[in-house]
Amino acid sequence: MQQYDTIIIGAGHNGLVCATYLAQEGQRVLVLEASDTPGGLAATREFFPGFKASVAHTVSHFSAKVARDLKLAVHGFDSATAPMPTVGLNSAGEHIVLSGTGAEAEINGVSAEDATSYRGYRQLLQRFAELLEPFWLKTMPRVGDTRLSSLLTFAQLGLKLRLLGKQDMGEFMRVATLPARDLMDENFDSELLKAMLSWDGLIGSKMAPRSPNATVLALLYRMSGELGGAHAIPVGGIESLIGALNSAAASTGVEVKTGARVGRILIEGSEDGLRATGVELANGEQIVAGRVVSSADPQRTFLQLLGVEYLEIEFSNRIRRLRCEGYVAKLHLALDGVPNFEGLAKPDGRMIIAADMDAIEFAYDDAKYGNYSQQLVMEILVPSLHQESLAPAGKHVLSAHIMYVPHKLKGGWTEEARAILVQLAIDTVAIYAPAIRAQILHSELLTPLDLEQIHNVTGGHWHHTEFSADQLLMMRPTYEAAQYSTPIPGLYLCGAGSHPGGGLMGGPGHNAARQILG
Amino acid sequence: MNTVNRADNEAIDPYAEERLKRTYFYPRAAALNIRDAWFVWNGYKFADCYYDAEYEYFCVRNSCATYDICPMQKYIVSGADAETMLNRMVTRDISKLNLNRVTYLCWCTDAGRMVDDGTIFKLGADKFMLTCGSPSLAWLRKSAFGFENLSIVDMSDKIAALAFQGPTTCEVLKQMGLDGIDTLKPFNIMHFPFGDSGAGSDDKPLMVSRTGFTGDLGYELWIKPELALQLWDALYATGENYGIQPFGEVATNMARLEAGFIMPGMEFNEALKTIHFQHDHSPFELGLSWLLDFKKPHFNGRLALLKERDAGPEYTLVKLDIEGNKPAEESHLYSDKGCNHEIGYVTSAMWSPVVKANIALAMVKTKALKGDIWAEIYYGKELRHNSKQVKCTLKQQPFWAPARRRATPPPAY
Amino acid sequence: MGLDTTQRGRYWDNDTAMKTYDAIIIGAGHNGLTNAAYLAKAGLDVLVVEKNDYIGGASVSREMQEGWIYSSCSYVCSMMRQTIHRDLNLTRHGLVLVPYLGTVSYGDRGETLISYTSEEVNYNALRRHSPHDADAMFRLHTDLARYAQLIRKTLLRTPPDPTSFRPRDIKELLWLAKEFWALGEKELYEYIRFFTMSAADFLEDYFETDLIKAAMASAGIIGTALGVQSPGSAYILLHHVMGDVDGNIGAWGLARGGMGAISNSIAGALKELGGEVRTNAGVEQILVKNRKAVGVVLENGDELTAGIVVSNLDAKRTFTQCMDKNDLPEGIYEKAKNFKIRGSSGKVNIALSAMPKFTGVPDNRYVDRGGHNFVGSLETMERAYDCWKHGRWSDDPFIEAVIPSAWDPTVAPPGKHWMSNFVQYCPSKLADGPWTPEKRDQFGQTVIDKIERYSPGFKDLIVHMEIRTPHEIEAEIGLTEGNIFQGELTIDQLLFNRPFPGYAQYRMPIKNMYMCGSSTHPGGGVSSACGANAAREILMDLKRGNTVPEDDCYDE
Structure with missing residues (x-):
């Protein structure tokens, strides 16, 4: 007798979103999480006694629809937080600050010309982002699928494009595949501004400003939602989002079991073919269910939890060739006080360290050959200024994304290699905040390899698999599994490796649930 | 890479790398190929015919004849996962295959289009030999991805093989001293002592399978390269009184057509080498539905083929x-x-x-x-x-x- | 042999400055000449004006050292539309295209991979490196042929405007959709993947041997400011293999007498059709009156008037150098300024006293007749690109070398040879200041130092050397930044985006003005397709009968 309708593998935000939607429709749902806490890459961990941080350190485009449907506000998630400014750090203290959203968007620290261009640029991109917005929360149909709902999706996309008008539609089709560098060069003069703006199209990917084809889509994806691409730390922190998701799940009867690592997905084979019937935990316990939904990354799901013997050969090779290597390392510093950044009254923004697009490009070049650059490019913030509970009173946390740090470092991630990178990162921050060295109580470096090991994400990739044009939309993760169902009846995907992709957004979980519920 | 094998004092042939490879039987085959009619198969120089194609064909039907199958692709697939891996790749259920048995089968793409056909020899509990007409290593590797206890070795250039076909073949082999050859059933394999393989070495180096591509009584002989010429000589010495003759590609093509066997490039395009959509073929189209074991819960192309079974092939x-x-x-x-x-x-x-x-x-x-x-x-x-x-x-x-x-x-x- | 300038003068110098032409075409490159020929064929009175004292643009043969005829810029040909070749009787006008035999690719450690015309021999050669890769090569060729056959069908067609509701555009869009759909669902996705990914990622699915990957990837970077790891380079790879010689997709040909034979033969056809070409006639500005193009002003001050003006110059040069910004509708100048046309390659033409010998290559009359690709490895090629990003020429560049004299008796004295070296990467702007003759020579030195590594004694054979960086290519040929394609071949500049969205159908924002160069669809490569497509559109506007033939694709 089945105890559960659905087992969900992984209690990251997408797993929880999917579980809650299913439970809302009356399904009995069990979520299994290998770690001791839910949240995945957004889980808040104590990295030094009294100091906490999460790998995902801001929220920017969490779906308002999901928050509404799941009543997250009731469960303690306040999405109305004001976005934080994005600050382009300049070693002479002449920073560029982008703040506000929508019509209130402001820019400081650039020429009048660039300021004007910035407004035009934002408007254009906002229009494009709005065009795409509805499609992030829809299943992308298979090409040639003639069901009405699928045809409507295509028709809607066609119509939306047409509604842009001749000029903008043409421009959209050109701009969509532009490298960040060309887009920025076409619009701005300030090198720092160009670097800052390209950052959001590149972070998390193995792409650089000169890489064509996917950057603009990544930018537009991240511009969906009310913040228009700006970032915020909710009142209560990232913890409050995961807490709310967890509580919403519980309130609909979802059972979340932590410390329960799934060893494999159970497959039953007969003359009628194959079917996923449940999972076996690492401790050997078997749990059966009507279906299994995996929020783990596609490679882990298919190649480790399932096994190729149940898959088609070309499909399993398509899964194999998904590009899943992460290039972002995470640095957490426990600080004795508020770091002082020269030229900034208060470091309460999201600060980008990348003097120009070449700096990003050259850092990427080193990573291509398995090294990290001597000139790191980083995104840093002090989350404890927004959420006091992350550090003891008067103390603070600095949270930084470091690009581009390879998952497979030439020579391996030895203690020595890690120490050198930590020092390099601290030195890089110290260019802008010289006094910080004396404030550091403790540092923690999470390389992509660490992220893989701690959070069970292949390659330590934020997005489970690269957000590139050949792995997007109806090709994410591959065309056979892009509609959340897989070639194995009873097995579904709901993680960042599915459309629309990664980031604290909730799209894959939402879409998978819709698809399962039919 | 690109080194030319030659004795130091031998004149350098600047075209050595461009010349077609020669099979292990080449010295004997070339001597008998008095029409100098050559063809090419998988990079090997290979006889189109030796003397007269129709005569060679009649030797297959009337006496006995040899066909050099060294250029055929031969892969040894072994390891604990070998059976699982192959069983997922091919359409028949080889878990039912007994030791020292051979089976004809085909394998398909995900879409159920035929990649190639060939035979699998079960040589041990977890040791198989797959043979086929054209290179398949890339597909085998793709099929093997994800299996850990598995080894695939391309033995194509490392095994000498000779097809021996025709009504007098059994008698010739018997005369050659292959005791019990007359008990060998179709698609079975037997191993025999042969040649002067020294002490401590493989005491039964000659493998014989009752298989072939002519639709007639016949065998295929498999042996290590060092013994190839010895095998040929023994066969021809004994076969002399039984009408032995080498036959080439033309005679083979005649014999296989009479037997109703399909040939790539004639009856079907290998799917991975087909440019145009659906110019490749499915097993249903080729009359090979008897090779599809739908009782197996999974094999490559199964879902697509089930759909085709319901709709019927075009x-x-x-x-x-x-x-x-x-x-x-x-x-x-x-x-x-x-x-x-x-x-x-x-x-x-x-x-x-x-x-x-x-x-x-x-x-x-x-x-x-x-x-x-x-x-x-x-x-x-x-x-x-x-x-x-x-x-x-x-x-x-x-x-x-x-x-x-x-x-x-x-x-x- | 080569160009007889005195004879050419007799043909082309016409003193007809005051007359009004039906059409003036700016630039006597192969596309300009093709365009003019088809307009002339429709009965138009056409004039092609050329700034240099010779015709051909980048498809040119020049005697830079007595007895040696260099194909100074482009050096091999595979995209030339044979339907145009036949239609304009180019063979009668002196054009003979001969496919060249295999290519040797050289790895960093001295390993070589020789590709042969025979599939079986090629298989054996690959098998010596990797039996797996030898098998996988069949699949690669099949897949590339599949991708090529679709894109080839679009070469002699005008791209549809996806923003338009005109029946013609909708019809053409539906045709495209139908062609895509005919691939079948799986291949359709594979096609999209292929279009957007990098050459290195694409080849990763086929091969295990780095040299084989590198050899195949080299076509993905030629002429472009992308690296083998840049998304989009897989398409560039296709752009170089979609051509054919007599139906052999991916084969390359050499023009007897050098690439000038192509331009000269088209010019011959043009003259026979009554067209006129004027050399030493650089255009200062395109004349616009009442938002209509009415003619050109030459650098010598002459004004020539015409019913229409067709620019065979690249889009950036056309709009930012040859037109008054005030004559342009709003936004066009910016679009042209932003048009991506990046110099990334150099050319070193070398006259040799004898045939060079290459280490590891058999001393074999057939191998000498092919090309020599110094690829190194995927990493070496990618690092070569990194140099370009830093504003330097590659210290260990990728070189595609061809020795046409091995089979063409007309391009070098008997027993002597000329070697064409295409070099990637070489930036048009150096980080350490402008190009100087000294830097140019250092660049050349880098190239011959690399060749010497693979061919000891090579330098001793050099009789004469002509080094072209993007700087020289731009200065002489007029290609902005020395970009050989008249604009990058990235998706944002392909098909209906080429050169700009809304202007991909050869008509420019000024009435009576057209473009016919490689800045338009289908882009670079000596294909004559851009010129022919533009002619078809012009004749449609002028309500003349179409003279441009349809393509004859082998895969129909």
């Missing part, structure tokens, strides 16, 4: 007996004598010398199989080109299927 490969004596090579097929409604095309055709019939294999639209089939045949008569329309009759059985091909022990020739 084309079906059929055997045709054609009026008259003009071979229907490359003919188009019609449902009417006026040739208004095209329903298919001939893939291989010939005048069959042994059954005295004008035979062909053809791809015909499945829906048209119930009606008349007409072929428009083009033929030449002293440089004048003519065409004629002739009636075709569907044949269910192979054109040539002597009882001896299956009988154990084989009847006296």
Whole structure:
């Protein structure tokens, strides 16, 4: 007798979103999480006694629809937080600050010309982002699928494009595949501004400003939602989002079991073919269910939890060739006080360290050959200024994304290699905040390899698999599994490796649930 | 890489790398190839015919003949995962295959289109040999991805193999001292002592399988390269009194067509080498549905093939007996004598010398199989080109299927 | 042999400055000449004006050292539309295209991979490196042929405007959709993947041997400011293999007498059709009156008037150098300024006293007749690109070398040879200041130092050397930044985006003005397709009968 309708593998935000939607429709749902806490890459961990941080350190485009449907506000998630400014750090203290959203968007620290261009640029991109917005929360149909709902999706996309008008539609089709560098060069003069703006199209990917084809889509994806691409730390922190998701799940009867690592997905084979019937935990316990939904990354799901013997050969090779290597390392510093950044009254923004697009490009070049650059490019913030509970009173946390740090470092991630990178990162921050060295109580470096090991994400990739044009939309993760169902009846995907992709957004979980519920 | 094997004092052949490879039987085969009629197969120099193709063909049907299958691709797949890996790749269930048995099978893409056909030899509990006509290593590696306890070794250049076909073959092998060869059943394998393999080495270096591509009594002999010429010499010494003769590609093609066997590049395009959508073929189209074991919960292409089974294939490969004596090579097929409604095309055709019939294999639209089939045949008569329309009759059985091909022990020739 | 300038003068110098032409075409490159020929064929009175004292643009043969005829810029040909070749009787006008035999690719450690014309021999050669890769090569060729056959069908067609509701555009869009759909669902996705990914990622699915990957990837970077790891380079790879010689997709040909034979033969056809070409006639500005193009002003001050003006110059040069910004509708100048046309390659033409010998290559009359690709490895090629990003020429560049004299007796004295070296990467702007003759020579030195590594004694054979960086290519040929394609071949500049969205149908924002160069669809490569497509559109506007033939694709 089945105890559960659905087992969900992984209690990251997408797993929880999917579980809650299913439970809302009356399904009995069990979520299994290998770690001791839910949240995945957004889980808040104590990295030094009294100091906490999460790998995902801001929220920017969490779906308002999901928050509404799941009543997250009731469960303690306040999405109305004001976005934080994005600050382009300049070693002479002449920073560029982008703040506000929508019509209130402001820019400081650039020429009048660039300021004007910035407004035009934002408007254009906002229009494009709005065009795409509805499609992030829809299943992308298979090409040639003639069901009405699928045809409507295509028709809607066609119509939306047409509604842009001749000029903008043409421009959209050109701009969509532009490298960040060309887009920025076409619009701005300030090198720092160009670097800052390209950052959001590149972070998390193995792409650089000169890489064509996917950057603009990544930018537009991240511009969906009310913040228009700006970032915020909710009142209560990232913890409050995961807490709310967890509580919403519980309130609909979802059972979340932590410390329960799934060893494999159970497959039953007969003359009628194959079917996923449940999972076996690492401790050997078997749990059966009507279906299994995996929020783990596609490679882990298919190649480790399932096994190729149940898959088609070309499909399993398509899964194999998904590009899943992460290039972002995470640095957490426990600080004795508020770091002082020269030229900034208060470091309460999201600060980008990348003097120009070449700096990003050259850092990427080193990573291509398995090294990290001597000139790191980083995104840093002090989350404890927004959420006091992350550090003891008067103390603070600095949270930084470091690009581009390879998952497979030439020579391996030895203690020595890690120490050198930590020092390099601290030195890089110290260019802008010289006094910080004396404030550091403790540092923690999470390389992509660490992220893989701690959070069970292949390659330590934020997005489970690269957000590139050949792995997007109806090709994410591959065309056979892009509609959340897989070639194995009873097995579904709901993680960042599915459309629309990664980031604290909730799209894959939402879409998978819709698809399962039919 | 790119080193040329040569003795230091030997003159350097600047074209060495461009010349076709020679098989392990080449010294003997070349001596008998007095027509110098060469063809190429998988990079090997390979006989088209040796003396007279029709004579060689009749040796296959009348006495015995050898066909050099060294260029055939041979892969040893072994390890604890070997059976699982192969069973997922191929359409038949090889978990039912007994030790020292061979089975003919095919393998398909995810979409159920045929990648290739070939045979699998079960040589040990977790050791198999897969043979096929064209290179398949890339597909094997793709199929092997994800299996850990598995090794795939391309033995194509490391095993000498000779097909030995025809009514007197069993007798010749018996005379050669292969004790018990007459008990070898079709698709079975036996191992025999052979040659002066020294102490401590493999005491039964000669592997014989009762397999072949001629539709007649016959065997295939497998041996390590060092013993290749010795094997040839022994076979020819004994076979001398039994009409032994090497045969080439032309005679093989005649014999296999009579037996109704398919040939890549003729009856089907290998799916991975097909440019145009659905110009490749499914096992249903090729009349190979008997190779599909749908009782297996999973094999590659199963889901797509199930769909095709329900819908029925668009084309079906059929055997045709054609009026008259003009071979229907490359003919188009019609449902009417006026040739208004095209329903298919001939893939291989010939005048069959042994059954005295004008035979062909053809791809015909499945829906048209119930009606008349007409072929428009083009033929030449002293440089004048003519065409004629002739009636075709569907044949269910192979054109040539002597009882001896299956009988154990084989009847006296 | 080569160009007889005195004879050419007799043909082309016409003193007809005051007359009004039906059409003036700016630039006597192969596309300009093709365009003019088809307009002339429709009965138009056409004039092609050329700034240099010779015709051909980048498809040119020049005697830079007595006895040696260099194909100074482009050096091999595979995209030339044979339907145009046949239609304009180019063979009668002197054009003979001969496919060249295999290519040797050289790895960093001295390993070589020789590709042969025979599939079986090629298989054996690959098998010596990797039996797996030898098998996988069949699949690669099949897949590339599949991708190529679709894109080839679009070469002699005008791209549809996806923003338009005109029946013609909708019809053409539906045709495209139908062609895509005919691939089948799986291949359709594979096609999209292929279009957007990098050459290195694409080849990763086929091969295990780095040298084989590198050899195949080299076509993905030629002429472009992308690296083998840049998304989009897989398409560039296709752009170089979609051509054919007599139906052999991916084969390359050499023009007897050098690439000038192509331009000269088209010019011959043009003259026979009554067209006129004027050399030493650089255009200062395109004349616009009442938002209509009415003619050109030459650098010598002459004004020539015409019913229409067709620019065979690249889009950036056309709009930012040859037109008054005030004559342009709003936004066009910016679009042209932003048009991506990046110099990334150099050319070193070398006259040799004898045939060089290459280490590891058999001393074999057939191998000498092919090309020599110094690829190194995927990493070496990618690092070569990194140099370009830093504003330096590659210190260990990728070189595609061809020795046409091995089979063409007309391009070097008997027993002597000339070697064409295409070099990637070489930036048009150096980080350390402008190009100087000294830097140019250092660049050349880098190239011959690399060749010497693979061919000891090579330098001793050098009789004469002509070094072209993007700087020289731009200065002489007029290609902005020395970009050989008249604009990058990235998706944002392909098909209906080429050169700009809304202007991909050869008509420019000024009435009576057209473009016919490689800045338009289908882009670079000596294909004559851009010129022919533009002619078809012009004749449609002028309500003349179409003279441009349809393509004859082998895969129909």
